[in-house]
Amino acid sequence: MVTDPSGTVGSSGAAGPAAESAPVRRLLPLIVPALAVGTACALALLGISLLAEGLQEVxxxxxxxxxxxxxxxxxxTVLVLTATGLVTGLLIRVVPGRAGPDPATTGLVDPPLAAGVVPGLLLVTVLTLAGGISLGPENPVTAANIALAFWLGRRIAPGTPAGLWVPLAAAGTVGALFGTPVAAALILSETLAARPGSGALWDRLFGPLAAGAAGALTMTLLAHPSFDLSLPPYTRPHWADLLSSAVIATAAAALGLLAVCAFPPAHRFFRALRHPVPALTLGGLLLGVLGVLGGRLTLFKGLDEVKELAADPNGWSAGQFAVMAVVKTAALLIAASCGFRGGRIFPAVFVGVALGLCAHALVTPVPVALAVTCAVLGVLLAITRQGWLSLFTAAVLVGDAGVFPVLCVASLPAWLLVTGRQQMQLRADGTPLR
Structure with missing residues (x-):
């Protein structure tokens, strides 16, 4: 028996046809819990972000x-990042549940954690974000919101299906992260496509889309997030753009794959230390050295730093952009493999933007908006292995739908390069997922 995200129970029994015959009666009760969960997820994300920003200032x-x-x-730089690793390791050792499972084995949307793990997970997440670690908030905050929504939902409404709360919390958090429910719908549509279930896809997305909209609107009204980099507009496609976009996206995907391939041995190296304190302290020290090599823009999750890069596309040389991209890739690899809690989407976006600006600096006739979006697309395809998310994130950086056709073309060779290869996520035994 499988429970889909809308709460429908799919089986060979009589419950399936009855639910199918009255989809409106099944979907309407989802609206209130979806809006409540989405709003709460956005507030949780906002609270964690504000705490991290305050600690970062200190x-x-x-x-x-x-x-x-x-x-x-x-x-x-070296002192703060090393100390961040040391304190994070000590906290993971003492907090309940060790702040969740090994982050190398987790994805963006996973089964609920025990509620008692959430405080420790959020505590080390705040420290990670504030300390300059090259990871974003998306994975741990989504995991925390899923755990809390599942725990509260099952107590407030014990008769609801177990499969209801996970997608609502995931969609609410992703909607808040990107400021739009479209991102949540795209991510969950890929997830749902791999799972059996009854009803039309939009029936199954109804609750998550409402939660995503609530999360996005809450965050937009309170924090006014924006991913638009204010790059020069991409006017219209040219024949030469088809070749350049494919080359840039494929090269960016290749760099991302290097990090993915290095992920299992890097994780084995840190795991051989057998304790989170030395592993995270060493990881923090290495990240501090990388921060010195790459400069201050290569620290932190990368979202604010990306906007500073894009504000002056001609402010750095092609070599400097390339160094920042390589350093950030290495920082993402180390941060993700040594045990810091955080997501990989925002650092990967920084890598893509730096690579795109490098490509534009090398070949100036390539439009900067096209170069940046194609490079972001390639890196995200390699790191996340989610096509819709990669396309959406790349396009939203320029806020121009005209770039979509060329992005779709660029995604083809990049996807052929990454599909079927190992992912940047490990099984419990340390072997990579494919």
């Missing part, structure tokens, strides 16, 4: 000013 502005140390000096 770590990177207040303390260095107090000790008369340069805010972006090499010494302070």
């Amino acid at each position: 770590l990177w502005e207040t303390l260095p000013d107090t000790f008369s140390v340069g805010r972006r000096s090499a010494l302070w």
Whole structure:
């Protein structure tokens, strides 16, 4: 028996046809819980983001000013990132449930964690975001929201199907992250396509779409997020754009695949240390060294730093953009494999933007908006292995639907390169998923 995200029970019994015959009666009761869960998920994400920003200001502005140390000096960068690893390792050792499972084995949408794990998970997530680690909030915040929605939902409405709360919380969080329910619908449509269930796809997406809309509207009204990089507009496609877009997307996917292939041995190396404290302390030290090599823009999750890069596409040379892309890729690899809790989407976007700006600097006739979106598309395809999410994220960076046809063409060779290969997620025994 399988429960789909709308709460329908699909089986060979009599319940299936009865539910199929009255989809409106089945979908209407989803609206209130979906809106409530979506709003709560957005508030949780906003709260974690504000806490992280406050702690970040203390770590990177207040303390260095107090000790008369340069805010972006090499010494302070290495010190803060190493200390972040040390404290995170100590916290993971003492908090209930060790702040969740090994993040190398988890995806964006997973089964619910025990509710008691959530406080520790969110605590180390705040520290990760504030300390400059190259990971985003999406994975741990989504996991926390799923756990809380499942725990509360089953107690407030014990008669509801177990499969109802997970997609609502996932959609609400993703909608809040991207400021639109479309992202949530696209991600969950890929998930649902691999699962059996009854009813039309839009019936199954009805509740998650409502939750995603509630999350997106809550975040938009309270925080006004924007992914638009304000790049020069992409006017219209040219024949030459088909070749350049395919080359850029494929090259970006190849760089992402290098990180994916290095992920299992990097994870084995850190796991051989047998304790989160030395693993995360060493990881933090290595990230600090990378931060010195790549500069301050290669620190943190990358969303604000991407906007600073895009604000001045000619402010750095092609070599400098390439160094930032490689350093950020290495930082993402280390942060994801040594045990820091965080997501990989936002750092991957930074890598793509830096690569796209590098391509534009090397071949200036290539429109900057096209170069950036195609590079982001390629990196995300390799790192996430989610086609709709990659296309959507790349396109939303320029806010121009005209780039979609060329992006779809560029996605073809990039997808042929990454499909069927190992993913940046491991099984419990350390072997990569495919």
